[in-house]
Amino acid sequence: MEKTLVIIKPDAVKKNLIGEIISRFEKNGLRISALKKIYMNKKQAKGFYIVHKDRPFYESLTDFMSEGPIVVMALEGEDAISKVRKIMGATNPSQADAGTIRKDFGESIERNAVHGSDSAQSAAYEIPYFFSALEIL
Numbered sequence: 001m002e003k004t005l006v007i008i009k010p011d012a013v014k015k016n017l018i019g020e021i022i023s024r025f026e027k028n029g030l031r032i033s034a035l036k037k038i039y040m041n042k043k044q045a046k047g048f049y050i051v052h053k054d055r056p057f058y059e060s061l062t063d064f065m066s067e068g069p070i071v072v073m074a075l076e077g078e079d080a081i082s083k084v085r086k087i088m089g090a091t092n093p094s095q096a097d098a099g100t101i102r103k104d105f106g107e108s109i110e111r112n113a114v115h116g117s118d119s120a121q122s123a124a125y126e127i128p129y130f131f132s133a134l135e136i137l
């Protein structure tokens with residue numbers, strides 16, 4: 001069993017899509033190990049996306065991620081990391097496959113509704129960024 005960190009980003013939370021997005025993961029057999037709605041300030045967003053610190057979109061991305069509440073969750077299942085990435089779709093919603101979350105709800109390459117860890121190494125950084133051991137069931 002593998003665990004991955006998923007975020008419902010501020011654009012999707014604003015559009016009242018929390019339930020719709022969570023149900024897509026559950027319908028695909030993923031289980032929720034941890035879940036909460038939080039607000040990430042600019043500094044916390046920069047820490048979360050530190051791997052992208054040298055990318056041209058780092059400032060804009062971290063402004064976006066701190067513009068309103070988000071929902072963070074740890075999901076568990078077989079091949080959870082790749083399964084979640086498939087359910088989310090490509091980073092750019094215009095290139096995402098039909099039926100994916102980003103195709104259906106993403107607004108742009110930046111405002112793309114969801115985040116999912118891209119590797120076991122990323123998940124090992126991202127899950128404890130938000131959850132303590134006692135919060136992960």
Ligand code: ATP
Nearest residue numbers: 052057061090091109110111112114115116117118
């Ligand atoms: P995420 O890490 O959010 O799951 P991803 O792994 O598909 O997305 P990354 O390359 O890790 O994509 O980029 C992180 C996030 O940065 C993207 O989800 C998107 O919100 C934003 N982003 C990526 N590329 C661009 C870009 N060219 N312009 C603006 N924002 C971008």
Ligand code: MG
Nearest residue numbers: 115116117118
């Ligand atoms: Mg990524």
